[in-house]
Amino acid sequence: MKAKIIEHSEVAAIFNKDVKRVDWHDETLWFVREKRDKAAFQIPEWELLRETASKIKNNVLSNIHKYLVEFETNALKNGVIVHWAADADEHNKIVHSIIENHGVKQMVKSKSMLTEECHLNEYLSEKGIDVIDSDLGERIVQLRKEPPSHIVLPAIHLKKEDVSETFHEHLGTEKGNNDPQYLTEAARMHLRDTFLTRKVALTGVNFAIAETGEIVVCTNEGNADMGVHLADVHIACMGFEKLIPQRKHLGVFLRLLARSATGQPITTFSSHFKTPRDGKEMHIVIVDNGRSTQLGREDFRNSLKCIRCGACMNTCPVYRRSGGHSYHNAVAGPIGSILAPNLDMSKNADLPFASTLCGSCTNVCPVKIDIHDQLYKWRQVLVKEGHSPTAKTIAMKGMATVLANPMVFDLAGKAGRFAMKNIPAVVNNSLNPWYKQREMPAPPEESFREWYKKNGKESKDKRHE
Amino acid sequence: MKIGLFIPCYVDQFYPNVGIATYELLQKLGCDVSFPMGQTCCGQPMANSGYEHLTKGCDANFIANFANFDYIVCPSGSCVLHVKEHLHDDKNEALATQMRQRVFELTEFITDVLKVEKIPGNFPYKVGLHQSCHGQRGLKLSQMSELNAPYFSKPVQLLSNIEGIDLVSLSRKDECCGFGGTFCVTEEAISVKMGQDRIKDHEKHQVEYITGGDMSCLMHLEGILKREKSPIKIIHIAEILNSSL
Numbered sequence: 237m238k239a240k241i242i243e244h245s246e247v248a249a250i251f252n253k254d255v256k257r258v259d260w261h262d263e264t265l266w267f268v269r270e271k272r273d274k275a276a277f278q279i280p281e282w283e284l285l286r287e288t289a290s291k292i293k294n295n296v297l298s299n300i301h302k303y304l305v306e307f308e309t310n311a312l313k314n315g316v317i318v319h320w321a322a323d324a325d326e327h328n329k330i331v332h333s334i335i336e337n338h339g340v341k342q343m344v345k346s347k348s349m350l351t352e353e354c355h356l357n358e359y360l361s362e363k364g365i366d367v368i369d370s371d372l373g374e375r376i377v378q379l380r381k382e383p384p385s386h387i388v389l390p391a392i393h394l395k396k397e398d399v400s401e402t403f404h405e406h407l408g409t410e411k412g413n414n415d416p417q418y419l420t421e422a423a424r425m426h427l428r429d430t431f432l433t434r435k436v437a438l439t440g441v442n443f444a445i446a447e448t449g450e451i452v453v454c455t456n457e458g459n460a461d462m463g464v465h466l467a468d469v470h471i472a473c474m475g476f477e478k479l480i481p482q483r484k485h486l487g488v489f490l491r492l493l494a495r496s497a498t499g500q501p502i503t504t505f506s507s508h509f510k511t512p513r514d515g516k517e518m519h520i521v522i523v524d525n526g527r528s529t530q531l532g533r534e535d536f537r538n539s540l541k542c543i544r545c546g547a548c549m550n551t552c553p554v555y556r557r558s559g560g561h562s563y564h565n566a567v568a569g570p571i572g573s574i575l576a577p578n579l580d581m582s583k584n585a586d587l588p589f590a591s592t593l594c595g596s597c598t599n600v601c602p603v604k605i606d607i608h609d610q611l612y613k614w615r616q617v618l619v620k621e622g623h624s625p626t627a628k629t630i631a632m633k634g635m636a637t638v639l640a641n642p643m644v645f646d647l648a649g650k651a652g653r654f655a656m657k658n659i660p661a662v663v664n665n666s667l668n669p670w671y672k673q674r675e676m677p678a679p680p681e682e683s684f685r686e687w688y689k690k691n692g693k694e695s696k697d698k699r700h701e
Numbered sequence: 702m703k704i705g706l707f708i709p710c711y712v713d714q715f716y717p718n719v720g721i722a723t724y725e726l727l728q729k730l731g732c733d734v735s736f737p738m739g740q741t742c743c744g745q746p747m748a749n750s751g752y753e754h755l756t757k758g759c760d761a762n763f764i765a766n767f768a769n770f771d772y773i774v775c776p777s778g779s780c781v782l783h784v785k786e787h788l789h790d791d792k793n794e795a796l797a798t799q800m801r802q803r804v805f806e807l808t809e810f811i812t813d814v815l816k817v818e819k820i821p822g823n824f825p826y827k828v829g830l831h832q833s834c835h836g837q838r839g840l841k842l843s844q845m846s847e848l849n850a851p852y853f854s855k856p857v858q859l860l861s862n863i864e865g866i867d868l869v870s871l872s873r874k875d876e877c878c879g880f881g882g883t884f885c886v887t888e889e890a891i892s893v894k895m896g897q898d899r900i901k902d903h904e905k906h907q908v909e910y911i912t913g914g915d916m917s918c919l920m921h922l923e924g925i926l927k928r929e930k931s932p933i934k935i936i937h938i939a940e941i942l943n944s945s946l
Binding site: 636641 | 708710712713714715716717718719720721724734735736738739740741742744746747748749750751752753754755756757758759761762834835838839845846847848849850873875876877879880881882884885886887888889890891892893894895896898920921923924925927928
């Protein structure tokens with residue numbers, strides 16, 4: 237059973253107790269945001285690229301039924317075995333059955349946020365299958381039994397000292413040796429052995445090309461290729477929104493993806509997988525898991541344009557200061573906050589509120605998802621569907637009444653200012669979250685409207701009559 | 702040209718000087734401006750909390766107060782953005798639509814409608830400009846750091862013409878201060894941390910004043926500055942522009 241979800245604000249408050257660590261986390265991710273800016277601004281047609289990518293993805297979403305069939309047909313022609321999974325459970329069962337059919341108990345996996353979304357590792361581990369994540373960051377968090385805190389930089393919440401400690405415990409590295417070179421070498425040796433002994437390799441999919449039936453996987457470490465080329469069976473898992481119509485469209489996305497993600501011009505490897513090698517097997521699992529529901533939500537469907545670059549997380553001032561785990565969802569940050577309520581409204585009702593609606597996410601998004609507008613819209617949906625605390629609803633109703641009535645508003649304002657001035661303890665107390673680390677504004681002698689009554693044009697006109 | 706002065710509810714109650722500065726400034730710029738006494742709030746606090754359906758009363762009141770003006774001008778990017786995006790009238794949507802187009806934030810009204818490029822004056826201090834997100838990214842008062850697009854800034858254009866002002870260039874030019882409406886209490890820890898970090902940026906550049914177009918951001922920053930007993934003061938952009946004339 238899953239533990240009870242702790243709300244974003246609560247986890248964020250705990251994260252903020254270590255000021256130095258929050259500062260480090262914020263600055264590290266801001267550095268990535270700045271790298272993204274540099275890379276993006278070197279391309280004069282950057283904004284046009286974003287617009288083009290957005291339109292291609294809009295076309296994909298509007299014709300998904302057609303592209304999915306085209307993709308399947310071509311993949312089958314290429315000798316690939318194609319599976320369809322309606323939800324996470326079916327996805328996990330399919331993967332498990334493939335592994336079981338080959339009589340193996342171990343699998344190597346390169347990065348796939350979809351399998352995180354489906355909780356594949358837990359599922360397989362319960363079935364006695366040993367899964368090793370081969371992406372370095374993913375391996376680190378896997379050893380620590382933590383979920384990734386970022387979709388591109390899974391271990392970004394950890395410092396090299398933390399990694400050293402983890403590797404010392406699990407891989408037997410020297411205690412206290414924090415040298416990144418040394419630690420990476422240790423991981424490399426450990427993973428090499430994994431690559432050589434695994435018969436089944438699972439990868440994610442960055443892009444699936446309908447026209448050719450091939451998939452493209454983008455990595456920096458080459459771990460996807462290493463896993464696949466040394467295994468007998470390749471399983472590639474993809475959400476159905478990963479489709480793009482034609483090969484020629486790939487360039488648009490490859491130019492945007494790495495620049496947006498890390499500020500690199502392109503990932504080190506953009507690997508195309510089309511047909512299984514002789515005597516080997518290649519499977520593609522196409523997953524829905526709530527995507528068709530999201531596609532049917534007019535206000536939220538274009539969240540499915542996402543290419544998982546993580547730029548919205550790096551730029552988000554809230555994410556940078558609350559850490560990925562505070563979002564209790566496989567995909568964290570602003571994009572996670574508009575995807576998660578689709579999967580489970582009651583569990584994720586806090587997430588669309590974990591934002592100031594500053595809009596920076598929308599501006600960096602390489603496929604132009606209106607992320608902050610969708611956050612606003614999710615708030616409306618969540619309240620209407622009853623996922624808002626009763627006390628908040630009562631307060632809001634009271635507020636709405638006062639603010640709709642000028643006389644009451646005037647009186648309430650006067651009473652409030654009077655109280656603040658004469659009995660400041662009514663607001664300056666520990667029950668007022670504003671006051672915890674901030675002073676209240678000093679209540680003035682008179683409101684603007686009181687001043688205007690005496691000094692405004694109308695009263696002056698009267699005096700001149 | 703009749704101008705309706707729209708003063709945000711919390712500015713009315715807590716920062717009357719900002720309302721006075723805006724009123725006087727517009728008058729000095731030759732506008733026929735008046736403040737409809739029945740106005741309250743644009744409804745944003747409810748809407749951003751997910752209760753947009755409770756803002757019909759605010760909408761009706763806003764329309765009743767401002768329907769007869771040629772322009773509606775407000776010293777807040779955030780409230781203006783809310784009206785621009787969400788003002789509706791079930792009975793007369795055409796009017797609401799028209800009003801959404803007639804509402805302006807103060808600096809954009811000065812630069813775009815009045816076409817005043819320069820307001821003479823003197824403010825001999827080191828000043829940091831806090832760009833409110835709703836003014837900047839919502840109303841596009843300034844170019845946004847995320848976009849690969851030419852620079853412009855309506856508030857900077859006005860401020861930089863003030864004599865003696867030393868407008869610093871912040872390390873993070875348009876990062877959110879963390880106010881965020883009810884976010885400031887529901888996500889208190891992050892909200893305060895964001896505000897503290899913004900202030901550090903201004904401190905690093907040794908500013909004497911933090912100015913901006915939205916009093917809500919400034920109120921949040923002021924609360925932190927006062928708690929930290931910082932000598933840095935906050936001042937709304939209308940107060941700087943008005944003191945100069």
